Amino acid sequence: MVTRPRILVVGAGFAGVGCVRRLERKLSPGEADITLVTPYSYQLYLPLLPQVASGVLTPQSIALSLRRSKKYRTRIIPGGAIGVDLKAKVCVIRTITDKIVDERYDYIVLAPGSVTRTFNIPGLVDHAYGMKTLAEAAYLRDHVISQLDLADASDDPAERASRLQFVVVGGGYAGTETAACLQRLTHGAVRRYPRLDPSLIKWHLIDIAPKLMPELGDKLGRTAQEILARRGIEVSLGVSIDKAAAEEVTFTDGRVVPTHTLIWTAGVVASPLIATLGAETVRGRLAVNAEMHLPGEDGVFALGDAAAVPDRAKGDDAVCPPTAQHAMRQGRHVADNVIATLHNQPLTPYVHRDLGLVVDLGGTDAVSKPLGIELRGLAAQAVARGYHWSALRTNVAKARVLTNWTLNALAGDDFVRTGFQSRRPAKLKDFEYPDHYLTPDEVRAHVARTDSPKR
Known part of the structure; x- marks a missing residue:
């Protein structure tokens, strides 16, 4: 019996x-079996996360279901890949119930993305x-609103001041947009807290780099600042972080900021x-060629944040930056x-020239560099x-995002905590x-041990 080729894709990011x-659209069901490894059955539109944190968008609006496609036929394994044996062509997966399973493949596409860089x-x-x-x-979002609630309820001036200080580390797009969007959240919310002095709310954005978002250029970077x-x-x-504690953060320049909120x-x-x-x-990042193939390995491809894909548009030894666009x-x-x-x-070979950069700072504030x-x-x-709206993959997501933007612009925010904030905090x-x-x-x-009984 002739078996269909098994294509395994690791990661459900962009x-x-x-x-x-693309595989579902261009391959007939009889040509290959497609399997996707991901803890969640949705694609997250990552650039809009700061707007979820600030309440401009609802979480569901940027979580695009993988099962909505009319041609959906991919088998989804709910978990994360924790190892790959290239010789045996086996991917080791830890499911969301912590069960370890082996998935065999003929072709593997590695797109596991990236994780937060924390240093020591x-x-x-x-x-x-x-x-x-x-x-x-x-x-x-729940945590930031809870700090306002706790500060409002406190009679201790020191506790009140520390709960109203917020520190964001990272002067790239994510950090800048996060600080900007959450500052708007607290600025709007404080009007509902008559016992709080708005001047006590302080936001700090720090970065070890000498410039804010240097990719934008000096002029736009200064404008954003x-x-x-x-x-x-x-x-x-x-400036960066020297050490962090439960109720204070020490900067590398010696400053100690009393705070309950450190965002990395x-x-x-x-x-x-x-x-x-x-x-x-x-x-x-995995060294691949311009075709995104791993040299010397049959049927192994890698891309996205986890692969060093040569940037043919820039030439020399440049690799594509880890952006959603690429x-x-x-x-x-x-x-x-x-x-x-x-x-x-x-x-x-893959060739694409950057279309530009966009930074949404909330409200009517933004800096962009298209083309x-x-x-x-x-x-x-x-x-x-x-x-961002045009890049959303489904019409349902586009409708939800547009509706959220419109409602937020017209009606504002109710600053409601939804219950994610529990007694046990959840950190990095x-x-x-x-x-x-x-x-x-x-x-x-592991592969040799689990494979031996089948031989």
Whole structure:
């Protein structure tokens, strides 16, 4: 009996979902079996997470169901890949119930994305909040509103002041948008708390880099910094975190800020899954060729944040930056290359020139650089939201997002906590599990152990 080729896609981010959708459209059901490994059966539109945290958008509006496609036929394994044995062609998966299962494949597309980069800062993973998942964004909104509630109820001036100070680490797009959007949340909410002095609410945005969002260029970077300063957000550059505690944060310049809210958005690194392959990497990302194929390995492709895909548009030794813009296009392109492999056709290299950058600072504030054109204010806001809206994959998601934007603009926010904030706090360590991954030797030993009875 002739069996169908097994295509395994790891990760349901922009890259993984783009690949799966293309495979479903271009392959007939009889040509191949498609399997997707992901803890969640949705694709998260990550750039809009700050708007979920600030209450402008509901969580469901940026969680795009994988089962809505008319051509949906992909088998979904609810879990995360923790190791890959390239020789045996086996992917080791930890399901959401902590069961370890082996999935065999003929072709594998590795798009596991990235995880938060935390360094070895004392207390960071125990006391900082992240902004990488939908649960973290929803949880962070509850936490920020709860700080206003607790400060309002407190008669202790020191506690009140510490609960009304917020620290965001990371001057990239995620950190800047998070600080801007959440500052608007607290600024709007404080009007409903007559016992609170609005001047006590202080937001700090810090980054070790000398410039804010350097990719935007000096002019737009300065404009963004001026907008934040006008809102009362204190921006400190050339500064990071020395250590973190439950009720205070120490900066590397010696300042100690009493706070119950430390938000960490200072960059990402490739998923630890890549290290389990024992293959060559470039700054932690899997070294692949322009066709997104792993040299020397049959049927192994990698893309997105976890792969160092050569940037043919820039040339030299440049690799594509870990952005949604590249991941979406790489997903479709790698699917075409997988199909070409199935049909014994030549692979084609990935080439894409950046279309520009957009930064939504909330309200009417934004800075954008589409096709190299620098925009500010309403024009930049229109471009930023127009780009995000058009990039949403389903019409249902577009309708939800547009409705949310309209309702928020007309009616504002009710500043309601939804119950995610429990007595037991959930910090960085509770949302990402870097200790779950296997070493290359552990992967081979596990596969050999589970495979031996079948021989």
